[in-house]
Amino acid sequence: MADTAFAFRALQAEDAAALTSFLAGLSDTSRRFWHGHADHAGEAAGWIEAIGRYDKLRLVVHHPDRADRLDAVVDLSFSLPADAEPERYASYGIVLDPTRTVRFGPCVADAWHGRGLAGALVPPTWEAVRLLGRDRVVLFGGVHADNHRARRFYRRCGFTEAGTFTTSAGPSVDMVLDLP
Numbered sequence: 048m049a050d051t052a053f054a055f056r057a058l059q060a061e062d063a064a065a066l067t068s069f070l071a072g073l074s075d076t077s078r079r080f081w082h083g084h085a086d087h088a089g090e091a092a093g094w095i096e097a098i099g100r101y102d103k104l105r106l107v108v109h110h111p112d113r114a115d116r117l118d119a120v121v122d123l124s125f126s127l128p129a130d131a132e133p134e135r136y137a138s139y140g141i142v143l144d145p146t147r148t149v150r151f152g153p154c155v156a157d158a159w160h161g162r163g164l165a166g167a168l169v170p171p172t173w174e175a176v177r178l179l180g181r182d183r184v185v186l187f188g189g190v191h192a193d194n195h196r197a198r199r200f201y202r203r204c205g206f207t208e209a210g211t212f213t214t215s216a217g218p219s220v221d222m223v224l225d226l227p
């Protein structure tokens with residue numbers, strides 16, 4: 048990892064096939080933890096369609112000469128539906144300002160898990176978040192309580208637990224980070 052160079056850039060329309068392969072290649076566990084959809088081509092097409100939309104920024108990672116094979120993606124959402132994170136955080140006594148908050152959802156290809164790739168993506172991601180005028184980061188949809196790797200990763204990045212909630216998928220944890 049330390050001597051591997053990666054390109055880290057915004058998703059482009061040309062990435063449709065690579066994104067479909069990335070989503071199709073995730074293990075069942077990663078898919079369950081991250082977004083769970085089974086229609087990979089449809090999901091990728093939705094992401095391509097949303098390029099440039101006011102509330103979406105999707106970043107992709109690949110070896111500089113292998114744009115056909117994505118190693119990780121970062122999903123940033125700049126809109127916060129009132130009945131999602133704001134309502135949950137309010138129940139913990141935390142007021143989220145939708146003009147200063149971004150929702151964050153990273154996903155690293157299984158082959159790279161535990162090798163520090165997500166950690167390497169964090170500083171440039173926060174730089175983009177700051178450039179877009181946000182200084183508070185919350186997890187998009189929280190993190191599954193049994194996703195121990197992700198919870199440890201977020202804690203190492205400085206996130207703190209704001210509260211817990213339960214969906215049909217089981218218990219989840221909301222975590223928040225105020226950028227310095």
Ligand SMILES: CC(C)(COP(=O)(O)OP(=O)(O)OC[C@H]1O[C@@H](n2cnc3c(N)ncnc32)[C@H](O)[C@@H]1OP(=O)(O)O)[C@@H](O)C(=O)NCCC(=O)NCCS
Nearest residue numbers: 077080081154155160161162163164165166190195196197
């Ligand atoms: C969560 C995720 C983004 C982390 O990326 P990563 O590149 O594996 O993260 P890193 O290697 O930088 O850090 C992982 C940390 O978890 C630790 N870890 C690894 N396996 C673990 C496990 N089974 N249980 C607990 N901790 C674990 C590592 O030791 C490391 O912590 P440390 O640096 O303090 O030792 C990645 O694993 C992933 O994409 N998972 C599938 C999708 C997902 O869960 N996304 C998040 C949805 S909320």
